[in-house]
Amino acid sequence: MAICTTFAQNTGPITIKGIVVEQTGGQPVSFATVMVADNETKKPISGTTTLDDGSFVLETEANNFYIEISFLGFQTRTFGQPEVRSKTIDLGTIELSEDAEQLKEVVVRGEESVTEFKLDKRVFNVGKDLSTTGASALDVLNNVPSVNVSIEGQISLRGSAGVQVLINGKPSIIASEEGNTLGTITADMIDRVEVITNPSAKYDAEGTSGIINIVIKKEERKGFNGSVSVNAGAPENNSVGISLNRRTEKFNLFSQIGVGFRDLPNDIDNRNVDLINNTTILTTGEEFRNENYYNFILGTDYYLSPNDVITLSGNFALELEDQPSTTNFAALDASDEITSQWERNETTEATNPKFQYELQYKKDFKGDEDHTLMFSALGSFFGKDQSSDFLDTTISGENNDDAQRTRTDFKESVFTFKLDYTLPLAKKWTMETGTQYVLNDVSNDFEVNDLIGGEFINDPGLTNIFEFDQKVLGLYGTGAYEGEKWGVKGGLRLEQTDLNTILINTNEINDQNYTNLFPSVHTSYKFSEKISLQAGYSKRIYRPRLWDLNPFFNIRNNFNIRQGNPDLMPEFTDSYEVTSIFFIGRTSLNFGVYHRYTTDVIERISIFENNVNTVRPENIGTNRATGMEFNTKYSPVKWLTLNADFNYSQFARDGSFDGTVFDFSANQWSSKLMTKVKLPADIDLEATGNYRSSYETVQGRISEMAFLDLGLRKKMFKGRGVLNLSVRDAFASRIRENEISQENFFIYSRRLRGTFVAFGFSYGFGKGEAMEFTGARRRF
Structure with missing residues (x-):
């Protein structure tokens, strides 16, 4: 059996959104520049400028991300790539502008946060979530209603992957799969997260289950501002970050430098059972990903006039990876007696340079602040120079001594060009139109060498160069009406996709070219000051990512292999929803x-042969999912706030693969309860409990999961200094267990990361305030 390896990141859906307000007073900050660059195989790059009300939205769907965000007039933040295995990483460009969307909104103002219920989105202010203090953007997202982040870092919305994650409304290196900067964006840097479960035609059609836009804070204060942060954690997660900002009436210069080290252990346990031959392979081990990282951001905003601003920014990052991993194997016969044991040791080193840059121009036309024109050009590069040595040592029984070497030379470039125009036609009418062009060019040169006769010989069957080239052109137009009580918005988006992949050595070519229309309709009605209703429909697409298509294997565990499928086709989803908001006293209820109907659903299918489990994505029929969602916030007393979130869905699968029918119905549900307590001496305590039910897959079952996150914050020096303590997965119960039970084989897998404890101190100087910087979050 051919066995190859790819150590690049798996993709996953990520959403980024936020609002920029002053930490003291909560006043909005306008003209904030957010730069998002995705340096993963499917990482888009984008940037945006906040409106006069300080709002901006950005989403990026990526599992291996490199994200860097810079804020005009205040602190620049870099988000390290999360370790996600999700395949849903669409770096679509999303610009959330109050100008573009003059839709009636209901604002619920709480003691610590603001919730906005708009025509086509919900906005959650998460700036003071203690359980995510000092944590990465993925940890912040895990505390947002409707959003869940798996133990592998995969982002899902209402239980479904295929989420597009943006930063400040645009694709970015920060949200890419190849990048590693989501972890360098902390909770205090995120002003808000916008959840768009049914995006309008203005937004990139990528992301079947919706869009998450992470909005980064930016202070619009004149003069010199700055902040310094020091963080330490166990397992090791140490970092130092410095942010500087200088602003005048016409000019703003911002920069950030971050240095750190992070160690991520991962316990694994697998059991492969051949029910035909009654043989078993047991696998246990501990994987590590140690990383030194260096980030540097530099950018400038220049106001040509009060209505014209141009932004030029760039980022450079370097990651030095070390992956010492040990895997123990045991072979059992039909009597469950051990016939042989051996150990597989891996030594992997990688150097990952990353570049990202953005040019943006925004014009506000005189006489109407909602009349805007914006152009942005973003580019990113991610490289990986990686080498791995594998040594198998026999412990008992059959001789399994062996040695292998692999080499990976990976390069990816992404370019995104976007033009958006918003025109108010009358007091209650607004028109939007624009275009976007995204180019993604990837080359992955991979080779395997086997030790034969004391010499390493190249294996031509496992050595190849995979070229990935994708171009997506989009055009859109929307029209919106906003009355006193009723509003409606309709739009149509056209996207043309040209995808080409080729395995150079074997000349295996896969060309796909398709054009699609994506309509959307949204409406809202305000019955009273206490009751509002929102309804919407949109059509979405999920395009297979690079690592969905790349056929190379990962030979870290050569009995449990993940492989791409070059022939994979895109998913299409029709999404319908009705959402309401009620105000009862001091409580808001949502x-x-x-209902979602998806065709050509992409599922990961296990193919079992000789105790080897090969997981490969395939298009398996259709899926109909119907669900309900409930969330609320309640403050019975000033010192106590409760947030609850509940989601239930029932789905029906229809499809077949290789003569096997996968028709079945099942359900899943999740809940979250967050408790915030204000203590004396400016101390805040927060506890967040999460529960996710078990659910069926096309071949097996994913087990239930319950875990608790804790956070403690102490303000000092009149708010300029902040001490933070956070404990994630306090009882080490965030365990992912997967069982696949078929007629001829049974597979069990278990993965545990364990408890993470982080402590940090931040101090703001000049006109700045304390903002945390934390180490990069790594990918698998």
Whole structure:
């Protein structure tokens, strides 16, 4: 059996959104520049400028991300790439502008946060979530209603992957799969997260289950501002970050430098059972990904006039990876007696340079602040020079001594060009139009060498060069009406996709060219000051990512292999939903129902032979999902706040693969309860409990999961200094267990990361305030 390896990141859906307000007073900050660059195989790059009300939205769907965000007039933040295995990483460009969307909104103002219920989105202010203090953007997202982040870092919305994650409304290196900067963006840097479960035609059609836009804070204060942060954690997660900002009436210069080290252990346990031959392979081990990282951001904003601003920014990052991993194997016969044991040791080193840059121009036309024109050009590069040595040592029984070497030379470039125009036609009418062009060019040169006769010989069957080239052109137009009580918005988006992949050595070519229309309709009605209703429909697409298509293997565990499928086709989803908001006293209640119909669903299928489990994505039929969602916030007393979130969905699968029918119905649900307590001496305590039910897959079952996150914050020096303590997965119960039970084989897998404890101190100087910087979050 051919066995190859790819150590690049798996993709996953990520959403980034936020609002920029002053930490003291909560006043909005306008003209904030957010730069998002995705340096993963499917990482888009984008940037945006906040509106006069300080709002901006950005989403990026990536599992291996490199994200860097810079804020005009205040602190620049870099988000390290999360370790995600999700395949849904669409770096679509999303610009959330108050100008573009003059839609009626209901604002619920709480003691610590603001919730906005708009025509086509919900906005959650998460700037003071203690359990995510000092944590990465993925940890912040895990505390947002409707959003879940798996133990592998995969982002899902209402239980479904295929989420597009943006930063400040645009694709970015920060949200890419290849990048590693999501972890360098902390909770205090995120002003808000916008959840768009049914995006309008203005937004990139990528992301079947919706868009998450992470909005980064930016202070619009004149003069010199700055902040310094020091963080330490166990397992090791140490970093130092410095942010500087200088602003005048016409000019703003911002920069950030971050240095750190992070160690991520991962316990694994697998059991492969051949029910035909009654043989078993047991696998246990501990994987590590140690990383030194260096980030540097430099950018400038220049106001040509009060209505014209141009932004030029760039980022450079370097990651030095070390992956010492040990895997123990045991072979059992039909009597469950051990016939042989051996150990596989891996030594992997990688150097990952990353570049990202953005040019943006925004014009506000005189006489109407909602009349805007914006152009942005973003580019990114991610490289990986990686080498791995594998040594198998026999412990007992059959001789399994062996040695292998692999080499990976990976390069990816992504370019995104976007033009958006918003025109108010009358007091209650608004028109939007624009275009976007995204180019993604990837080359992955991979080779395997086997030790034969004391010499390493190249294996031509496992050595190849995979070229990935994708171009997506989009055009859109929307029209919106906003009345006193009723509003409606309709739009149509056209996207043309040209995808080409080729395995150079074997000349295996896969060309796909398709054009699609994506309509959307949204409406809202305000029955009273206490009751509002929102309804919407949109059509979405999920394009297979690079690592969905790349056929190379990963030979870290050569009995459990992940492989791409070059022939994979895109998913299409029709999404319907109705959402309501109620105000009862000091409590706000949100309740919604939704339905999604997806064709050509991409599922990871296990193919079992000789105790080797090869997981490969395939298009398996259709899926109909219907669900309900409920979330609320309640403050019975000033010192106590409760946030609850509940989601239930029932789905029906229809499809077949290789003569096997995968028709079945199942359900899943998740809940989250966050408790915030204000203590004396400016101390805040937060506890967040999460529960996710077990659910069926096309071949097996994913087990239930319950875990608790804790956070403690102490303000000092009149708010300029902040001490933070956070404990994630306090009881080490965030365990992912997967069982696949078929007629001829049984597979069990278990993965545990364990408890993470982080402590940090931040101090703001000049006109700045304390903002945390933390180490990069790594990928698998």
